[in-house]
Amino acid sequence: MKKCSLLSILTFSGVVLSAGIALAESGHGGGHGEHHEPDFWHGLIIGAVNSAILFTVLIVALRKPLSEYFASRSKELKDAIEAAGKAKAEAERMLADAKAKHAGTAAEVAALKTKIEADAKAEREHMLRESEKTAARIVTDAKAMAEGERERALNELRAEANRLATELAEKKVRELITPDDQARIASDFAARLGRVQ
Numbered sequence: 001m002k003k004c005s006l007l008s009i010l011t012f013s014g015v016v017l018s019a020g021i022a023l024a025e026s027g028h029g030g031g032h033g034e035h036h037e038p039d040f041w042h043g044l045i046i047g048a049v050n051s052a053i054l055f056t057v058l059i060v061a062l063r064k065p066l067s068e069y070f071a072s073r074s075k076e077l078k079d080a081i082e083a084a085g086k087a088k089a090e091a092e093r094m095l096a097d098a099k100a101k102h103a104g105t106a107a108e109v110a111a112l113k114t115k116i117e118a119d120a121k122a123e124r125e126h127m128l129r130e131s132e133k134t135a136a137r138i139v140t141d142a143k144a145m146a147e148g149e150r151e152r153a154l155n156e157l158r159a160e161a162n163r164l165a166t167e168l169a170e171k172k173v174r175e176l177i178t179p180d181d182q183a184r185i186a187s188d189f190a191a192r193l194g195r196v197q
Contacts, residue, residue: 177185
């Protein structure tokens, strides 16, 4: 719509200007080739009037479209500046959030690192205490086992010593006791048995 009005105005202005120029060149009376001083001034005045009319028509016709154009352009620029300001504010807010999050993350990492180190130290101390208890229990068990083994070995040695002593005593007794001694011991034993019953 604006382009159509502008084109009509420019066309109308061109026709008026052309008519003015044609009128100025044709002059009032006089033949061709004659140069009249008043015709020059007359053409100049007509051209100036035509130009004034053209500019007046252009100003009147273009004032509203140009003011609307500049107003809309100004509004577009204001809107663009406002949108850019909002985008900048949003970007700054996002940057501040990211920085805060990063600072929070760094603090969380530091706290987590401290906690992990403390937990590792506590676990190491706990494992050390448990290993000391286990080592003490192993030593106690080993001592008890060694004592038990020693007692068992001593008992086996005593039993073996008793068996050997008995065998040796039997052997010595057999060597020392004669068949007459055996008969006398057997009869004494039988007599004692008879009295006991």
